[in-house]
Amino acid sequence: MAALAQSIRRSAIGLGLFAIITGGTIALTQQLTKDRIQEQVARAEAGALYEIIPESAHDNDLLQDTVTLPPGSRLAIDGPLKGWVPRQDGKPVGLILPAVAPDGYSGDIHLLVGINLQGEVLGVRVTSHRETPGLGDRVELRKSNWVLSFEGRSLENPEPRNWEVKKNGGVFDQFTGATITPSAVVNAVQDTLVYFREHRETILTTVDADDIRTSDEPQPHREEG
Template sequence: MSAVTTAIRRSAVGLGLFAIITGGTIALTQGLTKARIQEQAARAEAKALFEIIPESQHDNDLLKDVVTLPASPRLPVEGPLRAWVARKDGDPVGMILPTVAPDGYSGNIRLLVGLNLQGRLLGVRVISHKETPGLGDRIETRKSDWVYAFEGKSLGNPEPRAWNVKKNGGVFDQFTGATITPRAVVKAVKKTLVYFREQRSVIRERLNAPPEPGKQRLIPEAIAADNQPVEHS
């Protein structure tokens, strides 16, 4: 065997080992990163739940009291449509629905929308988005109080055609230099209210039924502990 052939083989073996090690490192990093992202998303979700319906307004385990509702293109969530239920003395007093605004400036905006059983909004929170920092990210509560404007609203307050930003004849503020983002959120919240109206009888039936075994959206205990309910004014 010539020296050149030996050198080529050694180089090939070295490159193969390098590729294996590099590939394994990348896979491990992706796995760890994915787990962290999922945990952070769960923490944000749990925190938002208790901001929408504080502990003072319910006495059940909000994180585990979950019902499955009929799927609908109005609420384009991944997988089964499951809602959190708030109860007082065993009776349902509110619910929180997940939904997605698919037409944000930079893609999907994931929301949680809280309603009482009369279809009045208890609160709205954005739990993930990729909107432009300094412009569209004002949908976050830590950046502005814009999202609080939904509280107390319903399909009749304002009237349906006024469910838009002011630039388009609605009652909700837009952001300077960013109209697409708030318009997408308003549209998604309105669709949630329409869904509630259309499915009201089914929703009431599901909310008054016994908890669904094996279908609860469980948030890890460590995350639940970090997100103990805090009453907000």
């Protein structure tokens, strides 16, 4: 009986040690993987920033010139937003905002949207996603040039009801065999433009664009003489 109890005790200790070692290994692996994923996302973001606003279009350190903006629930991001500000001769020439399309076919699609200070899209890049290879992954520029179709667009071009893929009555192409993914990205880009419009005064003040804001406002009539 004593031998059986001792055997059970040894087995329990062995199982406990195995559980501790296994749990520690899993936790360490998760942490290392998490750090690696975050590093890859940061690298993808940096590359995308310079694709949206090439170095020839600004003369500041784009990675370091950032601003904090009001939360944007429509962009599916919790908390304040981090925006990147390209400048030329000290003056802002646009803003790059992060956004998330929460309704992708396989989950969240993370993207960056560049907007000039008049509210027109400078460029869009997808930085991470889990969409189907060969179908939904065509939102990546290295897989197709579809994402370039947003350049020059605004909330008036096309009009709001046409911010859809063609299958849903809009102007943007869908992919053969994949409609959900491009539709999700279209919606996210439109929501980013709406966010920009809703917070335009705050954004222009934050990026120090007073001259641009006042130039867009009606100027008082001056009498001749």
